[in-house]
């Protein structure tokens with residue numbers, strides 16, 4: 001069965017062996033298994049903390065949570081009643097349809113519409129759809145944000161939002177490098193003083209590492225990244241996601257997270273493509289689509 005609807009989750013299986021699991025809670029991808037060109041045996045590509053809470057009582061620590069409509073604590077007045085990273089990762093989505101089911105890809109669509117509970121904290125005319133497509137060595141995740149307003153009352157009915165894929169890549173944090181971010185402007189959220197956090201810096205490194213506590217927001221980044229380590233790697237391509245966050249809490253912050261497994265920070269890097277500096281916009285009746293495509297890197301393409 002290429003697509004199975006199980007209790008609270010959807011499982012996709014590709015004829016060549018790749019698989020994907022997504023929870024309806026938060027539309028959170030919790031597992032993506034794919035083989036590489038060198039080793040066709042599918043293996044896990046995402047980190048999921050063994051202490052992650054999967055019962056819907058809090059966002060999932062690992063996999064790919066969706067950040068929408070605010071990144072971090074809300075700053076837009078329309079988001080003021082929302083928690084850090086918004087509500088999409090904490091709501092129950094609906095399975096909508098199988099979009100595609102053939103050798104090229106297995107694809108499903110999940111949706112989230114306003115409920116009275118969401119409207120109480122975010123009373124905006126939105127509809128979200130999430131299309132996940134699994135190919136032999138590739139996973140595509142596309143978030144469709146539709147402004148459902150029929151009013152022509154510009155610009156008050158515009159949707160202004162931030163969106164990000166909080167992708168936990170299973171990788172040895174001590175060896176992973178992310179490139180090409182050299183010369184890209186970034187903001188260091190680990191800085192103690194607010195003025196230092198707001199300071200625009202310029203990345204000098206050819207390959208960015210996460211050897212220390214890292215929480216960097218790269219602005220107007222290249223939208224195509226190599227995440228590599230000895231013996232492995234992923235390529236990330238994005239559309240409409242101009243920024244990227246590199247995050248690893250290391251022991252400092254990681255050991256204070258109740259749902260982080262022991263030394264879990266040694267086993268992942270978060271490379272999070274998003275639109276998080278400023279706000280993306282959708283006018284009434286229009287749909288904005290942000291997409292990331294993760295591909296297993298072929299051995300000869302590694303930069304390390």
Ligand code: BG6
Nearest residue numbers: 059084085166189215245247272
């Ligand atoms: C990252 C942020 O995207 O998410 C960090 O840049 C934050 O500042 C991290 O700590 C984890 O957030 P949360 O809400 O999942 O613990």
